[in-house]
Amino acid sequence: MALIVQKYGGSSVADADAIKRVAQRIVAQKKAGYDVVVVVSAMGDTTDELLDLAEKVSPVPPKREMDMLLTAGERMSMALVAMAIGNLGYEARSFTGSQAGVITTSLHGNAKIIDVTPGRIQEALDEGSICIVAGFQGVSQDSKDITTLGRGGSDTTAVALAAALNADACEIYSDVDGVFTADPRIVPSARRIPQVSYEEMLEMAASGTKILHLRCVEYARRYNIPLHVRSSFSQKPGTWVVSEVEETEGMEQPIISGVSHDRSEAKITVVGVPDKVGEAATIFTALADAEINIDMIVQNVSAASTARTDISFTVPMDFGQTAMTALKKVQEKVGFEGLRYDDQIGKVSLVGAGMRSYPGVTSRFFDAIARSGTNIEMISTSEIRISVIVEQDQIDTAVAAAHSEFELDADQVEAVVYGGTGR
Amino acid sequence: MALIVQKYGGSSVADADAIKRVAQRIVAQKKAGYDVVVVVSAMGDTTDELLDLAEKVSPVPPKREMDMLLTAGERMSMALVAMAIGNLGYEARSFTGSQAGVITTSLHGNAKIIDVTPGRIQEALDEGSICIVAGFQGVSQDSKDITTLGRGGSDTTAVALAAALNADACEIYSDVDGVFTADPRIVPSARRIPQVSYEEMLEMAASGTKILHLRCVEYARRYNIPLHVRSSFSQKPGTWVVSEVEETEGMEQPIISGVSHDRSEAKITVVGVPDKVGEAATIFTALADAEINIDMIVQNVSAASTARTDISFTVPMDFGQTAMTALKKVQEKVGFEGLRYDDQIGKVSLVGAGMRSYPGVTSRFFDAIARSGTNIEMISTSEIRISVIVEQDQIDTAVAAAHSEFELDADQVEAVVYGGTGR
Numbered sequence: 001m002a003l004i005v006q007k008y009g010g011s012s013v014a015d016a017d018a019i020k021r022v023a024q025r026i027v028a029q030k031k032a033g034y035d036v037v038v039v040v041s042a043m044g045d046t047t048d049e050l051l052d053l054a055e056k057v058s059p060v061p062p063k064r065e066m067d068m069l070l071t072a073g074e075r076m077s078m079a080l081v082a083m084a085i086g087n088l089g090y091e092a093r094s095f096t097g098s099q100a101g102v103i104t105t106s107l108h109g110n111a112k113i114i115d116v117t118p119g120r121i122q123e124a125l126d127e128g129s130i131c132i133v134a135g136f137q138g139v140s141q142d143s144k145d146i147t148t149l150g151r152g153g154s155d156t157t158a159v160a161l162a163a164a165l166n167a168d169a170c171e172i173y174s175d176v177d178g179v180f181t182a183d184p185r186i187v188p189s190a191r192r193i194p195q196v197s198y199e200e201m202l203e204m205a206a207s208g209t210k211i212l213h214l215r216c217v218e219y220a221r222r223y224n225i226p227l228h229v230r231s232s233f234s235q236k237p238g239t240w241v242v243s244e245v246e247e248t249e250g251m252e253q254p255i256i257s258g259v260s261h262d263r264s265e266a267k268i269t270v271v272g273v274p275d276k277v278g279e280a281a282t283i284f285t286a287l288a289d290a291e292i293n294i295d296m297i298v299q300n301v302s303a304a305s306t307a308r309t310d311i312s313f314t315v316p317m318d319f320g321q322t323a324m325t326a327l328k329k330v331q332e333k334v335g336f337e338g339l340r341y342d343d344q345i346g347k348v349s350l351v352g353a354g355m356r357s358y359p360g361v362t363s364r365f366f367d368a369i370a371r372s373g374t375n376i377e378m379i380s381t382s383e384i385r386i387s388v389i390v391e392q393d394q395i396d397t398a399v400a401a402a403h404s405e406f407e408l409d410a411d412q413v414e415a416v417v418y419g420g421t422g423r
Numbered sequence: 424m425a426l427i428v429q430k431y432g433g434s435s436v437a438d439a440d441a442i443k444r445v446a447q448r449i450v451a452q453k454k455a456g457y458d459v460v461v462v463v464s465a466m467g468d469t470t471d472e473l474l475d476l477a478e479k480v481s482p483v484p485p486k487r488e489m490d491m492l493l494t495a496g497e498r499m500s501m502a503l504v505a506m507a508i509g510n511l512g513y514e515a516r517s518f519t520g521s522q523a524g525v526i527t528t529s530l531h532g533n534a535k536i537i538d539v540t541p542g543r544i545q546e547a548l549d550e551g552s553i554c555i556v557a558g559f560q561g562v563s564q565d566s567k568d569i570t571t572l573g574r575g576g577s578d579t580t581a582v583a584l585a586a587a588l589n590a591d592a593c594e595i596y597s598d599v600d601g602v603f604t605a606d607p608r609i610v611p612s613a614r615r616i617p618q619v620s621y622e623e624m625l626e627m628a629a630s631g632t633k634i635l636h637l638r639c640v641e642y643a644r645r646y647n648i649p650l651h652v653r654s655s656f657s658q659k660p661g662t663w664v665v666s667e668v669e670e671t672e673g674m675e676q677p678i679i680s681g682v683s684h685d686r687s688e689a690k691i692t693v694v695g696v697p698d699k700v701g702e703a704a705t706i707f708t709a710l711a712d713a714e715i716n717i718d719m720i721v722q723n724v725s726a727a728s729t730a731r732t733d734i735s736f737t738v739p740m741d742f743g744q745t746a747m748t749a750l751k752k753v754q755e756k757v758g759f760e761g762l763r764y765d766d767q768i769g770k771v772s773l774v775g776a777g778m779r780s781y782p783g784v785t786s787r788f789f790d791a792i793a794r795s796g797t798n799i800e801m802i803s804t805s806e807i808r809i810s811v812i813v814e815q816d817q818i819d820t821a822v823a824a825a826h827s828e829f830e831l832d833a834d835q836v837e838a839v840v841y842g843g844t845g846r
Contacts, residue, residue, distance in 0.1 A: 016479035023480075050499065056439035057446075057503050058510035065509065068517050069502035072495040076473065079492035080480050086488065087481035094491050099567070120567075144522070144543075 003125070003167040004029055007039040007135065007158035009174040012232035013077045014044035022173075022232060023084035026130060030090055035125050037165060039135040039158040040081055042073025063108035067137075067148045071097070074134035074154075082132045092130040095120060097146075100131075101164075102138035102157060104147045111138060111147035113156065113219075116164035125165075133161060152213020159216050163223035170220065171228045172212065178229050178238030179204070179211050181258040181408040186396045189409040192238070193257055195245045200257045200351050201227075203385040207349035208262030217241065245353070255354035255361060256406040261399050262347040265295060266320040267378070267389060269312040270327065272337025280311060282334050283327065290326040292319045296347075296380040296389065308337070312378060314389065317343050345377065346395040349387040350402055362386055365402055372401035426548070426590040427452055430462040430558065430581035432597040435655035436500045437467035445596075445655060446507035449553060453513055458548050460588060462558040462581040463504055465496025486531035490560070490571045494520070497557035497577075505555045515553040518543060520569075523554075524587075525561035525580060527570045534561060534570035536579065536642075539587035548588075556584060575636020582639050586646035593643065594651045595635065601652050601661030602627070602634050604681040604831040609819045612832040615661070616680055618668045623680045623774050624650075626808040630772035631685030640664065668776075678777035678784060679829040682822050685770040688718060689743040690800070690812060692735040693750065695760025703734060705757050706750065713749040715742045719770075719803040719812065731760070735801060737812065740766050768800065769818040772810040773825055785809055788825055795824035 006026065013019050029036050050069050054061045061069075078094040085092035101117035121131045135154025140147050149156055155172055162170040179201070182190040196204075198221035205214045211229055220227050220241065230238025273279050280299065287294060297313040315323050320343060327339055348369070355361040365386055369376060374397055378389035390398050403409060429449065436442050452459050473492050477484045484492075501517040508515035524540035544554045558577025563570050572579055578595055585593040602624070605613040619627075621644035628637045634652055643650050643664065653661025696702050703722070710717060720736040738746050743766060750762055771792075778784040788809055792799060797820055801812035813821050826832060 016476060019480050053439060053499070053503060054506055057442050057507040060510075061506040062509045065502045065505045065515075065517055068505070069499060072498040072502075075495040075498065076476070076492055079488045079495075080476060082488045082491070083477055083481040083484040086485045087483075092488075094488055096569075146519075 001033070001035050003035040003037065003165055005037045005039065005158050005162040005165070005167045005170045007154055007170070007172050008041065008081075008232055009154065010041040010044050010047070011175040012173050013040055013081060016080075019043075019077070019080050019084050023081060023088055025173075025232065026081075026085060026092075027088045027090050030130055037121060037125070037131045037133060037161060037167070038081065039133050039154055039161065040074060040077045041135050041154045042070075043077045043080075046073040046076065064145055067108045067146050070148055071134065071137045071146050074136055078132045078134050082130075085130055085132075090130055091128065092132055093124050094132040094134070095124075096134050097137035097157065098139035100133045100161065102160065103141050104138035104149065106140035106142050106145065106147065108145070108147055110150035111140065113138060113149065113160050114141055116160050118161060118164050121161070121165065133157065152216050155213055155216035156219055159219040159223070159225055159227070162225045163219065167225065169226045169228055171230060172216075173230060173232035174211070175231060175233060176211060177231045177234065177236055179209065179241075179258070182399055182403045183261065186261070186399050187259075187403045187409070190403065191408065191410045194237070195240045195242060196257050197245050197353055198241060198243060199384060200353050201241045203349070203351045203382060204258060204260050207260045207347060207351065207385060207387055208264075209258070209260040211239075212241070254352065254406075254408075255358050256350055256352035256408065258351055258408065259399050259402045259406075260349045260351060261395050262349075263392065263395065264317050265314040265345065265347055265389075266317045266341065266343035267312055267314050267345050268320070268323055268327070269310055269340040269342075270334075270336050271310050271340060272306075272308045273311055274335050275307045275309050279334050279336075282330055283311065283336075286326045286330045287315075287323055290322055292323050292326065296378050296387065298378045314345070314347070314378070344392045345389050346392045347387050347389055348395060348398045348402065349385055350406070351385045352406075353384050355384055355386075364405060368401045368405035369398050372397045374398045374401070424456070424458050426458040426460065426588055428460045428462065428581050428585040428588070428590045428593045430577055430593070430595050431464065431504075431655055432577065433464040433467050433470070434598045435596050436463055436504060439503075442466075442500070442503050442507050446504060446511055448655065449504075449508060449515075450511045450513050453553055460544060460548070460554045460556060460584060460590070461504065462556045462577055462584065463497060463500045464558050464577045465493075466500045466503075469496040469499065487568055490531045490569050493571055494557065494560045494569050497559060501555045501557050505553075508553055508555075513553055514551065515555055516547050517555040517557070518547075519557050520560035520580065521562035523556045523584065525583065526564050527561035527572065529563035529565050529568065529570065531568070531570055533573035534563065536561060536572065536583050537564055539583050541584060541587050544584070544588065556580065575639050578636055578639035579642055582642040582646070582648055582650070585648045586642065590648065592649045592651055594653060595639075596653060596655035597634070598654060598656060599634060600654045600657065600659055602632065602664075602681070605822055605826045606684065609684070609822050610682075610826045610832075613826065614831065614833045617660070618663045618665060619680050620668050620776055621664060621666060622807060623776050624664045626772070626774045626805060627681060627683050630683045630770060630774065630808060630810055631687075632681070632683040634662075635664070677775065677829075677831075678781050679773055679775035679831065681774055681831065682825045682829075683772045683774060684818050684822050685772075686815060686818065687740050688737040688768065688770055688812075689740045689764065689766035690735055690737050690768050691743070691746055691750070692733055692763040692765075693759050694733050694763060695729075695731045696734055697758050698730045698732050702757050702759075705753055706734065706759075709749045709753045710738075710746055713745055715746050715749070719801050719810065721801045737768070737770070737801070767815045768812050769815045770810050770812055771818060771821045771825065772808055773829070774808045775829075776807050778807055778809075787828060791824045791828035792821050795820045797821045797824070
């Protein structure tokens with residue numbers, strides 16, 4: 001029998017009515033002849049309420065206990081979803097991460113899944129039951145303590161379970177209709193993308209598209225689990241994330257899948273670094289030791305007269321001050337002149353598997369950005385992505401310009417489809 | 424090192440401030456040189472809120488899922504208590520019932536503890552940690568499903584853990600100062616009982632004293648764990664429940680420990696039962712099959728002329744209608760004439776180990792009740808208890824009369840103590 005894993009986010013199980021709606025959707029899938037495993041997040045605001053409580057009793061709560069506390073959230077939502085399904089005449093059993101066999105590292109608050117041993121889930125499925133599993137949580141292999149997986153953890157739970165159970169697909173439900181060619185709040189003419197490859201989705205997630213978390217997509221790619229990202233508030237199809245995008249009849253695959261943006265980074269410039277072997281290594285080792293992930297790096301050509309250069313890079317804004325502190329500690333050793341910190345920046349990225357075979361994409365992108373009056377501060381590229389750093393208040397303009405340039409707007413696409421002319 | 428198990432009820436951990444107070448009390452015990460294991464209930468209204476949610480998604484929620492849902496309550500309170508202790512500079516680790524090794528039967532909602540294997544708790548204690556354990560919950564031996572223990576479950580968890588860890592004492596904290604000679608709301612002159620035997624406490628719990636649950640006291644007696652019932656809102660000593668009450672200097676042990684009452688029962692009378700062998704057995708088998716616990720039973724002497732008799736008994740009011748339905752089903756078979764149901768009754772009980780050696784107690788009790796103008800409808804006795812059924816609106820009068828007759832009022836006792844005359 002075909003097996004579907006479904007994942008419902010916090011807004012899909014926010015209250016009793018939402019839970020009843022979700023139960024109907026799950027039962028519909030079961031009635032259609034599928035085995036169903038459901039992964040749920042905590043209800044709406046539960047996690048925030050628990051964090052508030054924790055803060056009241058301790059300013060810096062121990063992470064082991066924080067995980068114990070937060071995992072109560074999924075425990076409630078999963079039991080309620082199971083009850084609501086029972087009320088529709090179908091049998092459902094809920095399982096904690098530990099019961100579902102989600103084995104993790106012991107890094108509380110940000111544990112990684114090591115293995116999934118879903119013996120109890122498989123048994124319950126074989127007995128005809130629908131299984132409801134707590135997302136975001138597992139049990140540490142070493143200490144047997146309860147862990148949480150960090151951001152995007154429930155999606156990752158769903159994909160990991162789908163892989164371990166050899167599921168046919170994994171549906172990720174939230175309150176958005178799928179992945180769009182750009183954020184519709186910035187580009188009202190942005191379209192839902194029907195299909196996108198794992199590679200493209202990874203690049204989009206890494207460059208600011210919040211729909212799916214990087215780890216979840218990596219997991220899906222590794223085990224080749226088709227993901228269906230869709231809304232629990234409608235019956236519309238969403239976005240399929242798959243290994244190879246099918247070519248739709250009469251249409252080639254588009255060159256560009258979408259434009260993403262990210263407002264969460266800051267730029268640090270190390271000014272006047274002596275142009276000697278090993279100086280850059282000392283700087284980035286200091287940042288690595290402080291566990292800071294660097295995104296883009298640019299080193300200016302040094303002027304021969306001064307034998308000094310500037311190195312700029314971006315970091316998540318949340319780690320900005322930690323990075324500055326780490327750098328100040330090595331200032332004397334490296335002998336650089338100073339530091340500049342700028343969090344009024346943003347990143348705009350163009351993602352598309354098609355750009356591999358269209359060499360002109362980069363210049364078209366830069367040209368469109370320039371025509372929109374936006375100044376490019378930094379550039380980085382991968383095989384299927386081009387990213388630029390611009391001033392924060394120019395992000396929207398740059399996104400719209402790129403979106404339009406690559407004919408991603410809804411009316412442009414309709415013209416293409418109905419006109420029958422390829423791009 | 425001496426080991427103390429403490430149990431805090433829902434009102435003691437009702438909010439962040441209450442949790443911080445409890446943490447200070449726990450740390451004080453640790454500072455005094457004890458190893459400490461703490462059992463906590465869910466915070467204040469959490470359980471009611473979860474029950475409300477369950478009712479909204481399903482009128483008759485599956486019991487397995489109800490247990491999964493309700494156990495989220497203790498998970499929250501225990502993590503918060505551990506955090507608050509951490510904030511005072513001491514290490515605390517929280518454990519679910521399952522992690523603490525509380526193995527139970529699989530009767531969801533009312534599981535019984537089969538075994539306690541507290542290996543992880545012992546290990547954490549050996550490492551100097553304070554252990555916080557979720558009360559009221561365990562894991563079923565057969566299905567490995569999460570179970571709850573039913574009413575008084577957290578107290579039972581505490582006593583069972585105390586037994587398994589060979590603790591020196593078990594402190595039961597709530598919002599009352601201990602066990603009193605009568606309910607102080609009815610008898611303002613009622614006194615705290617400093618010490619009471621397991622046997623007496625069992626009889627008091629069975630006859631309506633709500634402080635400790637029967638199962639918890641039975642467990643304590645079986646493993647000889649001294650219980651200290653006290654308030655978490657004061658530093659006053661409470662009531663010790665022990666195997667043998669010490670005789671305080673200059674005072675003999677009192678004949679009567681206290682007067683308890685119970686408003687939760689109903690009386691059913693089966694009218695005109697044919698006076699033949701086996702008729703009573705048929706009636707009580709029907710009730711047993713409906714899983715109804717009978718408390719007191721009275722059978723009238725049958726009048727030789729009619730060869731018929733009346734049988735009266737009491738049942739918990741909640742089971743009253745189930746009992747009536749079960750009886751109506753056997754009316755034709757037994758051939759009784761009718762049924763009478765009366766829930767406007769109550770039970771008043773006199774409990775005291777001393778009554779074994781004072782034969783006059785029964786008549787003094789009946790006489791005091793009679794002098795208060797109260798009519799006795801039914802009587803039952805054990806070796807250390809006498810109970811009577813009276814009309815519900817005469818309960819208070821009867822309790823006060825008995826309390827005064829056996830010199831339990833505070834001023835009477837003071838007179839005895841200071842006057843030096845024994846009773």
